[in-house]
Amino acid sequence: MKGADGLSDRDITIIIGAGIAGVNAAESLRKEGYQGRIVLMDSDRQMPYDRPPLSKEWMKGETDDAGILLREPAIYEKLDIDLNLGVEVTGIDPDRKTLDTKNGPSYEWDKLILATGSSLRTLSIPGDDLEGIFYLRRMDDALAIKNYMQDVEQAVIIGAGFIGAELASSMSEMGIDVTIVERSASPMENIFGRQVSASFLDLHRRNGVEVITEDAVTQFNGEAKVEEVVTAGGRRIPCQAVMIGVGVTPNTGVAHPQLEAEGGYAVNEYGETSISDIYAVGDCTSWPYQGAPIHIEHWDHAVNHAKTVSWNIIHPQSTPYTYTPYFWSDQYSTRFQYFGHAKRWAKTVLRGSIESNAFTVFYLDDQNIVRAAFLSNQPKNALPVRRMVQRQRVIDVEALADEGIALKKV
Template identity: 55%
Template sequence: MTNSAETIMIIGAGIAGIHAAEALRNEEYEGRIVLIDRDTELPYDRPPLSKEFMLGESTETDIALHTQENLEELQIDLKLGVEIVLIDSEKQSAVLSDGETINWDKLLLTTGSSLRRLPIQGSDLEGVHYLKTLSDAKAIRGNLDDIQQIAIVGAGFIGAELASSFKKLGKEVTLLERAPLPLAHILGDEMGEYFLQMHQAEGVEAIMEDTVVQFNGETQVEEVLTEKGKTIPCQAVIVGVGVIPNTALLDKELQIDRGYIVNEFGETSLPNVYAAGDCAMWPFLGNNIHIEHWDHAINHGKCVAKNMLGGEQTSYSTVPYFWSDQYDYRLQYFGHTKNWETTVLRGNVEDKEFSYFYLNKSNVIEAALLVNQPKNALAVRRLINQQKPVVPELLPNTDIKLKECMYVEVD
């Protein structure tokens, strides 16, 4: 039984924050829950913004996570359109931009991340967009009827998903990326080349190893100029060049390395202060990592919320996972690795259905990419969780079940 006079304050009403608040109520927390966000929209799901919502296949109602009535039933005190002016960690209080002061017993930071901006000439022209919020998506979608040519700066997952969505809408799409291959820093050169060819086969003009230096136009963007002298005509630009975790709150008091550093329970370096989701760096397989995806935000938010209630602590050890829908491809990535030793392909890339494994020097699977193979998801997650060696020579053989590819010691 919790103290009904207690207050837990959650800063950030995104995926991690709203699921943390729900988890507190599901765990029968009876105290006050204050959920604060500078956005003015009720909590909503972000992944559809670049796909179903952009295509007009889903509405604001479809992507809403809760109605006002739901939140009232859960007794979640949601404060929208306000920011935190000051947090006093010793007095355990916070001052809001509307002048209100809230005293808290425990604080959860789910502040998410902010988009990196391109500080170049023409950035203020009409038609230059970034996609992070529902209002961003509505601004882009509201002008699509008057747009035929779209330039996308950045070939990460958001940029790639938008390229797919815009092609489905019959637009001419140019994808610009300063790296030699899209997504190679995550998936490696072989898969980077695969995804480059995938987009080119769908009619996307892909310009690699070039940098945007200027947007041209009088009041409306009309063209993009690159460092290598290319000029790309367009009526809209979408910039997706990465994010920066929001760590301004308590940044002088908390340990930060890209995100707020937390332990396996979600605790920061300050007592009674926790962090979860995009803004946190958390331990996974011996390293602190930072994940910016939907599945992680939900699971981390729930786990940390439960730990805030005291009692038996639960280590957060969920295998990182994200997915991306592009054209007729369902891409699923499990695990986390940047320094794999070898890769193994299982299946045939020409069939548009395969698995691609990333192994360390001990032949342990650290990560895996599944392309149109959701049936393998559970087995792959288990293999990564077990952290035991596999026999690389067996992995490519689709007649052998994945669980039978484990290395077995013989006495």
């Protein structure tokens, strides 16, 4: 990275991770006037791409490989961003400001941004070496699944979280007989409550997906390829493919004794880690929200966090990150949206009808302040709900439930 004399005529910022957070960090740095060298690296060899469509539009053939690229390849050259793919970082030295790579050179940096995303949780189950058992995280995974599914009639999905639910939706629409096996009685109840959890289950069952709860897969059977799964409850489910979606954890493999990484790289409101000149953005972080650290894995957060942190690299500690968490999920003909963050709540308020699949559930604290809200097929509520969560004002609960009163008036 340095010249022959070991010196550089401009600063160097290295970004580890070329997902949505890393790409937006690089682009924002350049667009906000950063004049130094930008090196964007990733262990993946694919051009940077958007991950959410892998389980939805891309899987169903509604968009092609080019359609999920985060940026046109020429953009990186235009913005003078050095894109280094297939590079695995093995260690960093904050004192010397260097990083080492597997089977490659060492790099020097002035500023370092960790945009390493998250890693899949995996299961260890007898028979898990059979062909036809998949995890979905990268483009290579999606390609393998898509190619394999051509002759699949029955598929089992382990886990009823959003990845599993979106895969179930896509595969059901592709004409595949889908069974979901979920360990808990009410999937994602701890995040959204029992009402919303029940609506998830009902949505999938109404679309022909069998959902088995309070059970777990204990064995895969087959000769060379998976042919059935066996559950703890004694069920034997025939299948030709299995997708495992049991969650993710922040990817904090780039480590150092001085780098705090409890539940993600710990950053302050400016994206600064516990080590000077090292920043972290997106899914791999734990960041302050309403006075407490939180960790979320949202596309929208990754974009906005990267932009704010990049600005603070150019203008140190000038703009704190005051983002309201938001994510969405498309399943069948339903769009789910969620604003805010509420690990606990004192009460919920329903606006609309669960039965019609058009409703908003509000999560309030004991002072009747809306901490979060879940929307199902009510996009018109998105803007006033976001404002409500941002403003943190005491709400009239009866008016909140009354669809005859406009939300902006509430």
